[in-house]
Amino acid sequence: MKPRTVLSLEQALSLPYATLRFAQLGWRVIRIEATPGADGLPGDPNRYIGSRLGGDAADDRRSYFVAPNVGKQAIALNLKDARAHELLHRLIDALGVDVFCCNTVPSRYAALGIAPEALRARHPALIWAGISAMGPQHPNAPGYDPVIQAMAGYMEVTGEREGPPMLAGIPIVDLKAGDELYANVMRALVERAETGAGQTIHVSMLQAAASWLITVLPLVDFGCRPDEITRAGNEHRKFIPTNVYPARDGYVYLAIGSDVQWRRLTAIPRFAPVANAVRLTNEGRHAEREAIHRDMAAVTAQASVDELLAELAAATIPATRIYDIRQVRELPALAARLTRTTLPDGREVRMQPMAVDVAGARAALPMAPRYGEHTRAVLAEAGLAGAEIDALAAAGVVAAATGPPAHA
Known part of the structure; x- marks a missing residue:
């Protein structure tokens, strides 16, 4: 697929993460932020979250902002002003924008000039994609991850059995x-290649989250027990024993997903004491769930993590030590796949890998942009003269960073 151009009114994490996936493919992603207001700091609030990048106190890019926004350009428009609405249309035409994205509340779409019917009426091939808490039917609901985790039942099924959500x-x-959003934009691009028409995509955070309830929500109509759809700590609700167990020098996580694996586990001399006739089937093991976990912990606590993992690997039992984040990035399966960026002072930052290897994708991405860093360059590319840009800036319709851009 050829590189595309994405114009994105974005802040926080959900949409910046989505458009990062496009930037990793080498697509042009231009993020739009608001012009400075009377209250608060300008632009995306996430710019100011986390540690500073170095000695430059004026730099508006903090550590929490960097990873989701590398490889992008940044402009600032006052979309509360009708003049900025026309600028938006001009940018879509002049830059050949394929995709417009936003993650503001739907009740603001019309006032900001970004309603899908308004943009697609003038640009019928445009793919419009928005993320909101619960879709346009709930136009004022704010889309905060922890709130949606609570609404979607995630908190109810996370934590210790006797503990709080x-x-x-x-x-x-x-x-x-x-x-x-990323997947549905890709689907829409494929369909546009066949029809020539764009699409409107509404991603409801609540609906998207609920789509992952596949192991619990359908059980309600099966007359499930209450313990099947609530917190289970580190246990698996169905496959036993699957849990975290103590070792002499740490913890191991092991997963028994079948009766065959149980027989292989209990054939290991160390684990032979946990076997009995009732436990030969998963149904029987479920009946003795608490006793099994106690018996397993008594066995594993007598050995080191390395000893346990060696014996479990020889019996082809899925198991692992518990890695912290520093250890995760050194895993051989990941270390060579980490993406990178370079801070203004020359330090390299290792970031998360791409979800899937893609030939030609960018492993090293330019540093996340400063607020309004590319406003002037992008508007000039759209045909605006310097004096025209100066007038718009003086009128508060656009905002630009001072000084030369740090990257193109």
């Missing part, structure tokens, strides 16, 4: 919504 360790709803 808990959030996941990463913002999985934001990332799920971003992946859905």
Whole structure:
């Protein structure tokens, strides 16, 4: 697929993560941020979250902002002003924009001049894609990952059995919504190649999150027990034993997914004491779930992590030590696939890998842009003269960073 141009009114994480996936493919991604207001710092609030990049206190890119926004350009438009609406149309035409994205609340679409019917009426081949909390039917709902985790039942099924509901360790709803936008834009591009027409795509964070409830939600109509659709700690609700177990010097996670694997596990001399006739089937093991976990922990606590993993690997039992984030990035299966960027002071930052290897994709991406870094260059590319850009900036319709761009 040839490189495309994406214009994205984006902030926070869900949409920046989605458009990062396009930037990794070598596509042009231009992020739009608001012009400075009377209150607060200008642009995406995530710019100001995390540690500073170095000694430059004026740099508006903090550590939390960098990874989702590398490889992009940044412009600032006051879309509350009708003059900026016309600028938006001009940019779509002049830059050959294929995809317009946004993740503001739907109630603001019309006022900002970004409603899908308005943009696609003038640009029928445009693919319009938006992320919101619950879609345009709920136009004022804010799309915050922890709130949607709570609404979608994720917190109810996360945590210890007797403990309180808990959030996941990463913002999985934001990332799920971003992946859905990415996938559906790709689908729309394929269909546009056949029909010539663009599409409107609404990603509901709640609906996207609920689509992952495949192992719990359908059980309600099967008359499930309450414990089947609530918190289970590190256990698997169905396959036993699957859990974290203590070792002399740490923990191991092992997963028994079949009766065959159980027989292989209990054929290991160390684990022979946990076997009995009732436990030969998963149904029987479920009846003795708590006792099995106690018996397993008593066995594993007598050995080191390395000893346990060696014996489990020899019996082809899925198992692993528990890795921290520093260790994860050194895993041989990942270390060579990490993406990278370079900070203004020359330091290299290793970032998350692409989800899937793609031939020709960019492993090293330019540093995330400063606020309004490319406003002047992008508007000039769209045919605006310097004096015209100066007048728009003076009127507060656009905003640009001072000084030369850090990258193209």
